[in-house]
Amino acid sequence: MGKYGLIDLEKHFAFYGAYHNNSINILIHMIFVWPIFFTACLILYFTPPLFNLPRVELSLFGDDVALLFNLGFFLVLIYAIFYICLDPKAGSLAALLCAFCWVASCFVASWLGFSLAWKVIFLFPFLFWCYS
Template identity: 45%
Template sequence: MGAGALFDLEEQFGFYGAYHTHPMNLVIHVIFVWPLLFSILVFCAYSPPFVSTPPLPFCPFSGTEQYVIFNLAFVLALLYATCYLLLDKKGGWVALLLLIGCWLGANGFVSALGRNLAWKVALAIQIIGWASQFFGHFAFEGRRPALFDNLVQALLTAPYFVLLEVMQKFFGYEPNPGFHQRMQLKIKQNIDEHEMKKEM
């Protein structure tokens, strides 16, 4: 998949969906993908702030002001949020709110557990999370994870696609009319192409 298709939601989701069709594999991804992203933000929260935090005239969550630290975790959360807003102008706002929570939560996590313990817990989340991903793909999907074929998607866009699956299933959300139906056809097409390549 070319770089030009990075922000093509239907192209990207059609590719992602072909690797995630088994219900148990989907459940595993829903449980572990966002904690994996959160734990990466925890590692980034160890970086020093780039700028001093200005006085906040208003903070919607009382007590969180101390965690508004403009460090590497903020930069990474901003990168992810920008990517998701470019992918989906409506659903991307939900992801933006979640990422703000993850950024503040990562700073709070390091503060609450202490610098000597927080990274160890984050590392454990990474090990358990990635092991679960591989288990889900090989035990249930019968197909290696998408990261072997599209590393950018596995690391950058996969969290949004997990969120999109949840929003669609529980709230009937579609980025645009007919999205879900078109994606089912595209996913089937991608799976059929994969099976044909295996037989060659």
């Protein structure tokens, strides 16, 4: 079913099942992985663009934002490819969620600015730790 080596799907599921055998633990991971990934994309928005690639300008609700091809984009790209290699069907959904986190973090980062985004990034995980 899976491939050999790093992207051996059966091996990953066996490890995940052995490590996360509690259904509440599994649910918590499924819910909170994406906000953590979002905050990583949010802070990486402020890294400089790589390779002088052009930026993509978008406008939503009257706010203009630039999608930068920086370290955050390449993190999303690596994770998206990894998830698709694990399982094309479920991995495609995870890849779309990764892309959504990147685009949403670009909008939030451009709206908040650097100094306020740092405060949100430090406060955001604390809220989840308190309620989980």
